[in-house]
Amino acid sequence: MRTGHYRSHVDGVASSGGRRALSPGDRRALAVLVGAPLLVFTVPALAGYPLVTGDDVIQNFPLRALAGALVRHGHLPVFDPFTWSGSALLGGINAGAAFPGILLWALLPPLAAWVATQVAAYAAAAAGIYALCRLGRLAPLPSALGGAAYAFTGFVSSQAVHVDVVEACASLAWLLVGLERVAHARRAVRPGWTAFAAACAACLGLAGSPEVAFYAALGTAVYAAHLVLHAGGERWRVAAAFFAAAATGTLLAGVQLATGAAVVATSQRASVGTSFLTAGSLDWGQLTTLVAPHLLGGGPIGLRPYVGSYNLAEIDGYPGMLALLAITWLATRWHSPGAVRWRVWYLVGAIGLLVAIGSATPLPHLLAHLPVVGSSRLPSRALVLVALAASMLLAHFADDVLGTAATPVPGTSPGATAVSVPSRPSGRETRRARLAGAIAPLAVLALLATAAIGGRTVARAIAGQSIGPWSVGRVAPWLALDGLVALAAGAFALWSWRLDPRSRARALVAIAVLDIVLFAADQSSLAPVYARALQLPSTLSRHLGRLVGPGGRFVVVDPSRAGGIALDELGATDLSALSHVASAQGYGSLVWGPYAQATGTHGQDVASPGAIAGTTFDSLGVSVLLVGGASFMDPVHSPSSRVAATVLDLRPGHRTTRLFGAGLQVATVRLSSPAGARLTPADLGRVAGALGLVDGRGRPVRARTLVAVGTTGTVASFGSEHLAAGIVVRDPLRTPLSRLGVVVTTAAGDALTPTGPLARAAAPPHWTPDGTLGPYTVLRNSRAAAPYTLVPAPGGPGGAGRAATVQVLPAAATATAASVAIDTAAPATLVRSVADIPGWVATVTHDGRERSLPVRRLGVVQAVRLPAGRSVVHFSYAAPGLHAGLGASAAGAVALAGLIAAALVRRRRGGGGGAGRRGAPEDAPQREPRR
Numbered sequence: 006m007r008t009g010h011y012r013s014h015v016d017g018v019a020s021s022g023g024r025r026a027l028s029p030g031d032r033r034a035l036a037v038l039v040g041a042p043l044l045v046f047t048v049p050a051l052a053g054y055p056l057v058t059g060d061d062v063i064q065n066f067p068l069r070a071l072a073g074a075l076v077r078h079g080h081l082p083v084f085d086p087f088t089w090s091g092s093a094l095l096g097g098i099n100a101g102a103a104f105p106g107i108l109l110w111a112l113l114p115p116l117a118a119w120v121a122t123q124v125a126a127y128a129a130a131a132a133g134i135y136a137l138c139r140l141g142r143l144a145p146l147p148s149a150l151g152g153a154a155y156a157f158t159g160f161v162s163s164q165a166v167h168v169d170v171v172e173a174c175a176s177l178a179w180l181l182v183g184l185e186r187v188a189h190a191r192r193a194v195r196p197g198w199t200a201f202a203a204a205c206a207a208c209l210g211l212a213g214s215p216e217v218a219f220y221a222a223l224g225t226a227v228y229a230a231h232l233v234l235h236a237g238g239e240r241w242r243v244a245a246a247f248f249a250a251a252a253t254g255t256l257l258a259g260v261q262l263a264t265g266a267a268v269v270a271t272s273q274r275a276s277v278g279t280s281f282l283t284a285g286s287l288d289w290g291q292l293t294t295l296v297a298p299h300l301l302g303g304g305p306i307g308l309r310p311y312v313g314s315y316n317l318a319e320i321d322g323y324p325g326m327l328a329l330l331a332i333t334w335l336a337t338r339w340h341s342p343g344a345v346r347w348r349v350w351y352l353v354g355a356i357g358l359l360v361a362i363g364s365a366t367p368l369p370h371l372l373a374h375l376p377v378v379g380s381s382r383l384p385s386r387a388l389v390l391v392a393l394a395a396s397m398l399l400a401h402f403a404d405d406v407l408g409t410a411a412t413p414v415p416g417t418s419p420g421a422t423a424v425s426v427p428s429r430p431s432g433r434e435t436r437r438a439r440l441a442g443a444i445a446p447l448a449v450l451a452l453l454a455t456a457a458i459g460g461r462t463v464a465r466a467i468a469g470q471s472i473g474p475w476s477v478g479r480v481a482p483w484l485a486l487d488g489l490v491a492l493a494a495g496a497f498a499l500w501s502w503r504l505d506p507r508s509r510a511r512a513l514v515a516i517a518v519l520d521i522v523l524f525a526a527d528q529s530s531l532a533p534v535y536a537r538a539l540q541l542p543s544t545l546s547r548h549l550g551r552l553v554g555p556g557g558r559f560v561v562v563d564p565s566r567a568g569g570i571a572l573d574e575l576g577a578t579d580l581s582a583l584s585h586v587a588s589a590q591g592y593g594s595l596v597w598g599p600y601a602q603a604t605g606t607h608g609q610d611v612a613s614p615g616a617i618a619g620t621t622f623d624s625l626g627v628s629v630l631l632v633g634g635a636s637f638m639d640p641v642h643s644p645s646s647r648v649a650a651t652v653l654d655l656r657p658g659h660r661t662t663r664l665f666g667a668g669l670q671v672a673t674v675r676l677s678s679p680a681g682a683r684l685t686p687a688d689l690g691r692v693a694g695a696l697g698l699v700d701g702r703g704r705p706v707r708a709r710t711l712v713a714v715g716t717t718g719t720v721a722s723f724g725s726e727h728l729a730a731g732i733v734v735r736d737p738l739r740t741p742l743s744r745l746g747v748v749v750t751t752a753a754g755d756a757l758t759p760t761g762p763l764a765r766a767a768a769p770p771h772w773t774p775d776g777t778l779g780p781y782t783v784l785r786n787s788r789a790a791a792p793y794t795l796v797p798a799p800g801g802p803g804g805a806g807r808a809a810t811v812q813v814l815p816a817a818a819t820a821t822a823a824s825v826a827i828d829t830a831a832p833a834t835l836v837r838s839v840a841d842i843p844g845w846v847a848t849v850t851h852d853g854r855e856r857s858l859p860v861r862r863l864g865v866v867q868a869v870r871l872p873a874g875r876s877v878v879h880f881s882y883a884a885p886g887l888h889a890g891l892g893a894s895a896a897g898a899v900a901l902a903g904l905i906a907a908a909l910v911r912r913r914r915g916g917g918g919g920a921g922r923r924g925a926p927e928d929a930p931q932r933e934p935r936r
Contacts, residue, residue: 028145030144030145030146031139031145033145034135034145034146034148034149034152035132035135037149037153038128038131038132038135038149038152038153038156039128039131039132041127041131041153041157042123042124042127042128042131042156043124043128045525045531046120046123046124046127047120047124049533050116050120050536053535053536053537054533054534054535054536055116055119055120055533055534055536055539056123056165056531056532056533056534057119057533057534057539058166058529058530058531058532058533058534059166059318059529059530059532060166060167060592061165061166061167061168062534062538062539062573062580063573063577063578063579063580063592064099064578064579064592064593065099065100065101065167065168065169066115066119066539066580067579067580067581067582067583068085068094068097068099068100068102068579068582068593069100069101069102069107069110069115069118069119069122070110070115070118070582070583071085071087071094071100071582071583072094072095072100072101072102072107072110073107073108073109073110073111073112073115073118074110074111075094076107076108076110076111077111077112080821081095081887082094082095082100082102082103082107083095083096083102083264083821083882083884083887084820084821084882084884085097085100085582085591086587086820086839087579087581087582087585087586087587087588088578088579088581088582088588088590088591088592088593089588089589089590089591089596089597089600089606089840090558090587090588090589090600090625090626090838090839090840090865090866091820091839091840091842092591092596092597092840092842093264093268093595093842093844093884095260095261095264095884095887096264096265096267096268096595096884096885096886096887097265097268097593097594097595098213098215098261098265098268098594098595099169099213099593099594099595100213101169101172101211101212101213102213102261103211103258103260103261104169104172104208104211104212104213105208105211106122106125106126106172109121109122109125110122115539115583116536116539116540122168122172123165123168123171125175126168126171126172126174126175127156127157127161127171127175128156129175129178129179130152130155130156130161130171130174130175130178131152131153131155131156131157132152132178133152133175133177133178133179133181133182134148134151134152134155134156134178134393134396134397134400135148135149135151135152136178136179136182137178137181137182137185137397138151138152138397138400140182140185140186140189141185141346141400141401143400143401143404144404144407146403146407146510146513146514147399147400147401147402147403147404147407148400150327150399150400150403150513150514150517151396151397151399151400151403152396152400153517153521154324154325154327154328154392154395154396154399154400154517154521155174155178155392155393155396156174157521157524157525158323158324158325158328158392158520158521158524158525159321159322159323159324159325159388159391159392159395159524160174160321160322160324160386160388160389160391160392161174161389161392162524162525162528162530162531163317163318163319163321163322163528163529163530164318164530165318165530165531166318166529166530167214167318169212169213169214170212170214170217170386170389172208172212172213172214173209173212173213173214173217173218173221173389174217174221174389174392176205176206176208176209176212176221177209177217177221177224177225177389177393178393179205179208180202180205180206180208180209180221180225181225181228182205183198183199183201183202183203183204183205183250184202184225184228184229184232184247184250185232186198186201186202187199187202187243187246187247187250188232188233188236188239188243192242192911193908193911193912193914194908194911194912195242195246195908196246196904196905196907196908196911197904197905197908197909197912198246198908199246199249199250199253199904200250200253200901200904200905200908202247202250202254203249203250203251203253203254203257203897203900203901203904204254204257204901205254206225206250206251206253206254206255206257206258207253207254207255207257207258207897209221209222209254209258210254210255210257210258210261210262211257211258211261213261214386215265215381216381216382216383216384216386217386217389219381220357220360220386220387220389220390221389221390223356223360223387223390224353224356224357224389224390224393224394227349227352227353227356228349228353229247231349232247233247235345249900249904252900253897253900253901253904254897255893255897256893256894256896256897256900257894257897257898257901258894258897259889259890259891259892259893259894259896259897260887260890260891260893260894261890262890262893263886263887263889263890263893264884264885264886264887264890265886266886267843267884267885267886268595268885268886269595271597271598271842271843271885272595272596272597272598272601273595273596273597273598273601273602273607274381274594274595275598281382282363282381282382282384283363283364283382283384284382284383285315285319285382285383285384285385285386286361286362286363286364286384286385287320287361287362287384287385288362288364288469289362290466290467290468290469291313291314291315291320291467291469292362293452293467294313294317294320294321294322294323295322295323295324295391296323296329296445296448296449296452297323297449297452297453297456297487298321298323298487298524298527298528299480299483299484299487299523299527300452300453300456300464300467300480300484301313301317301464301467301468301472301475301480302475302479302480303317303483303527303528303529310529311529312464312468312472312473312474312475313467313468313469313470314468314469314470315385317528317529318528318529318530319383319385319386320385320388321528322361322385322388322391322392323524324391324392324395324396324399325395325399325517325520325521325524326445326446326449326490326491326493326494326516326520327399327402327403327494327513327516327517327520328395328396328398328399329395329445329446329449329494330402330442330443330445330446330494330497330498331395331398331399331401331402331403331442332351332354332395332398332445333441333442333444333445334402334405334406334438334439334441334442334498335347335398335401335402335405335438336351336441337437337438337441338405338438346401347397347398347401350393350394350397350398350401351394351398353390353393353394354390354391354393354394354395354398356387356390357387357388357389357390357391357393357394358387358388358390358391359387360384360387360390361384361385361386361387361388361391362384363384363387364384403513406501406509406513407506407509407510407513408506435502439498439499439502440499442498442499443495443498443499445494446491446492446494446495446498447491447495449487449488449491450488450491450492450495453484453487453488453491456477456484457477457481457484460476460477461475461476483523483527486523487523489519490516490519490520490523493512493515493516493519494516497512497513497516534570534573535570537574538570538573538574539573539580539583541574541576541580541583541584542576542583542584542585542586543574543575543576543584544574545571545574545575545778545779546574546575546576546584546586548778549575549576549584549586549629549631549778550584550585550586552628552629552775552778552783552785553586553587553628553629554628556626556791556792556838557587557626557627557628557629557789558587558588558589558625558626558627558628558629559581559586559587559588559589559627559628559629559630559631560588560589560590560606560612560617560622560627560629560630560631561575561577561578561588561590561610561630561631561632561781562610562611562612562617562630562631562632562633562636562763563577563610563631563632563633563636563781564608564610564611564636565635566610567633567635567780568633568779568780568781569780571779571780571781572610574779575631575778575779575781576588577590577610577631578590578591578592578610579591579592579593589604589606589612589622589625589627590604590606590610590611590612591606591607592608597840597842597843599862599865600840600842600865603616603621603864603865604616604621604622604625604865614762614763614765614766614767615766617630617763617766617767617772618765618766618767618771620788620864621864621865622786622789623786623788623789623790624790624836624838624863624864624865624866625790625838625840625865625866626789626790626791626792626838627786627789628785628786628789629783629784629785629786630767630772630783630784630785630786631778631781631782631783631784632666632763632767632781632782632784633666633667633780633781633782634665634666634667634669634782635666635761636666636761636762636763637663637664637665637666637667637759637761637763637764637767638665638666638667638749638757638758638759638760638761638764639757639758639759639760639761640755640756640757641748641756641757641758642756659735659736660695660733660734660735660736661733661734661768662699662731662732662733662734662768662769663731663732663734663747663759663764663768664699664730664731664759664764664767664768664769664772664774664782664784665729665730665731665732665749665757665759666761666763666782667730667782668701668728668729668730668777668782669728669729669730669749669751669757670727670728670729670751670752670753671698671708671723671727671729671732671749671750671751671752672722672723672750672751672752673720673721673722673723673749673750674693674696674720674721674723674732674747674748674749674750675718675719675720675721675746675747675748675750676689676692676693676718676719676720676721676745676746676747677689677718677719677745677746677748678745678746686714686715686719687714689714689718689719690712690714690719691737692719692734692735692736692737692745693710693712693719693720693721694710694712694721694737695734695735695736695737696710696721696732696733696734696735697732697733697735698723698727698729698731698732698733699729699730699731699732699733699769699774700727700728700729700730700774701728701730701774701775701776701777701782702730702774702775702776703730703731703769703773703774703775705733706727706729707727708723708724708727709722709723709724710722710723718746730774730782731769731774732747732749732759734747746758747759767784770787771786771787771788772784772785772786772787773785773787790836790838791838792837792838793825793835793836793837793838794835794836794838795827795829795833795834795835795836796833796834796836797831797833797834798831798832798833798834798870798871799834820882821881821882822879822880822881822882823837823879823880824877824878824879824880825837825877825878825880826875826876826877826878827871827875827876827877827878828874828875829871829873829874829876830873831873832870832871832872832873833870833871833873834863834868834869834870834871835868835869835870835871835878836863836866836867836868837866837867837868837869837880838866839866839867839880840865840866840867841860841862841863841865841866841867843885844882844883844884844885845860845867845880845881845882846860846880846881846882846883847859847860847867847869847878847879847880847881848878848879848881849869849871849876849877849878849879850876850877850879851871851872851874851875851876851877852874858870858878860880867880
């Protein structure tokens, strides 16, 4: 292979006062790696459309904003009063409330903090891999290609929808940098680099993504073992330093690990099996996304939506065409001099792929016994190791083909500094590498051709399900562009040796940039949202706050998120943390187990019909229910069809009201009875004559009714000038009516039946309509409990007394403490409409004495028993595991300070001890480019 005069500043440093300075190549590379996310995230945000979507909108953004506000006001971010009727914030893990980046949220407005978080996470991920490659003696351009592949394609890029995952990936990159420096630094500075590695390990544990943290720890352990095995005489010292870094980092992250483990133990994940653990495993069809990500569609900029069987953001691990080329290219040079530097990445990537297809391996049965990890899911997130390995192999491949690779001097460690001993493969080795490199692009081309020819049959086999509107034509432009990238990569593998080094470098950069742009443009995670949807409180949320009232809560039933931007402007789901209108719902990985079971709110804007119909939401103080018609009315294919489903059961002389969930212009109502019922057409006619309508406020609607009796049912005709919110059915017969079929036909000709999941659950007089709010109908709860309620003590006399005062301490934004003064003539039970999650304690001051009270669970809320007379009850929340976690973190901070102090003392003494295997950066000899 011709190498010509390619100059890349291999060592990338210039001596300046005994310190290393960045070379021009380093500055250019870092400017691109940092500038790209800065441009991508800030420009849309400045235009009013920040790139935030999915879980970031409804979970990560609001929870971090809440945690930042608590830190800004001097409070520990341990409790969220706005979701799930009171839930753990720090222990809930997803908020990343203890991650260092939370300081951005304490200092900046939420949207500015969000953009800064995105930029910092992606820039850190790219720069971390760049630094790792440079420490491996790779040139700036190959190192930049590796950093870009890691951060801007595949797994890390797709996980933009989960910023906590991206922060964990960035922490992993810098943790490996720390280990690399520990292994090869002089003994004098090794404690300092050990402290650096410990801090990065702590960030990995604090990022709020336990699955990625665990899988990253697996890959880190493999790389650490590789470094130890090749550390020569420093092996035991390096191993000890690694252990110290791991132990210190784990202790530092103790505040998150301890509180998170405590919440997991009482969450809906407390007792899950391997089937839950393997949820999110890749199947063989989904593996195609690793080589051809656009076969089944993509995101909002792509031509057609993704139609696969699982969330694209969780399985889209495409590392880039050049990385695929590098994997097969370098495999042919397995025994070449210097190959030991990159062979370890094949092992790391293989482990990640093996874990990602977990359901097809015995690994889940082993992982199920681990704390926290055994209660997690999404093995697909082990693709972080595939992304890491592929990016490092790409960097080594690029360094090889650009003519900058060099081998260590024989007899030194594999990681030792190379000194002018070029690794020139033979002609046969070069031809074998070129042919092997072309395998991956050709395989991708074959897959694209198979999909184009096989059409829906092939796509359905890949998706593992029915694929709806998918067709080759809908994705053809993207398949053509993917094919173009594959052709370019294949041509580079076969004929790049004919190019001069400068042209070769330009070709690599062109292919990489085109591939990254195409991938990013067609993924679902980088989607814009209206900035005003996140600037809460909004007009809608303020109106909702007035409807809910002080101490009340709201619930939204909109499983399809048909409300769109209005749903966000209301503060639904976790966005209530920004609107400060409390909700009985929430969205996240962890929710208190009894609460999830009783309310059915562990999901995206859903709730259990049983909880709505019963007393669960009453006890939680839910005063407003926002609903849409889809939860009440089901479409009927033909207005004349007989409805066999149970719709209404009536007793003689009684009436019932069925709401529509939305305003309808009712034209007719058809009544029918099932086969075998003892109802004559005349009976149905009498019932139809007693039909009525209610308006949007629950008031009767005066409407003209004409009854037509037929053989297949009875039709009542209404004047369609009225907008009705429901129908009232009364039984004027002496015989009970059961399974009475009702079909409502609107003025527009739509035929509907009130058999939706909320048709029975949300009905007057329990829930009454009260107008609309945005796209939703407002239902008021006539039985919502007050924040504090006195009920008679079991076995005691009636009449519980009265609540004299209620005072919440400190500010309402924290809600970790509250006091209430009670006057009662007889022993009573004080019920507090806050979820009884573990951690709440109560004390009572009575007759001048203070004592602890057991907080009892009454359904899902808190209750304490009080004696007769005047009592002052104080509730306070202490996050389970917090004290142990703070103690562990304090111990970790002491250990970290000790490492830093040791480094400073050794530096002041002028070194001490021998050099590491590679030597300090300033001691590294310069290396000539290979020619």
